[in-house]
Amino acid sequence: MPEPGTSKSPLKSTLAERLQHVVDNRRGAQKAVPIDLGRYLNESQLLALHSLESFGWHLWFVRRPLFMQPVVVVANSESTQHAQLEEDGSVNLKPQLHLRH
Numbered sequence: 001m002p003e004p005g006t007s008k009s010p011l012k013s014t015l016a017e018r019l020q021h022v023v024d025n026r027r028g029a030q031k032a033v034p035i036d037l038g039r040y041l042n043e044s045q046l047l048a049l050h051s052l053e054s055f056g057w058h059l060w061f062v063r064r065p066l067f068m069q070p071v072v073v074v075a076n077s078e079s080t081q082h083a084q085l086e087e088d089g090s091v092n093l094k095p096q097l098h099l100r101h
Contacts, residue, residue, distance in 0.1 A: 032061035040070040044089030049074065052091070057083075073097065 034040060040062050041049065049059060049072075056077035063071040072085040073095070084095035 033059050034062055034064075037062075040064065041072060041085075042087060045072055045085050045087065048085055048089035048091065052085075071097070 037046065037049075037059075052058075052074055057074045058077070060073045060075040060079070060082060063073065065071070069087065073082055074085055074091070075082045081093075082095075082097075082099070084092040084097065086092055
């Protein structure tokens with residue numbers, strides 16, 4: 001039975017819709033930007049983030065792989081350019097990240 005407001009049955013969803021559902025389930029209840037940043041960012045990263053925000057950059061997401069250090073990613077105001085905020089507070093404009101678009 002289709003969900004209210006949709007005409008598709010769950011079995012006839014597109015591949016993109018099914019893949020998005022898998023991604024959503026994998027992330028679970030975790031948000032892209034956690035509320036408790038102090039748990040994931042060190043003091044150098046927090047200071048650098050505050051400085052970057054004055055230039056229009058914002059925290060885009062924090063990747064939290066199991067048993068590894070979190071990866072902090074920032075983006076410019078238009079989200080057309082991204083960078084990795086390193087542990088020492090430096091900004092890596094050419095990070096080796098694999099991002100989905």
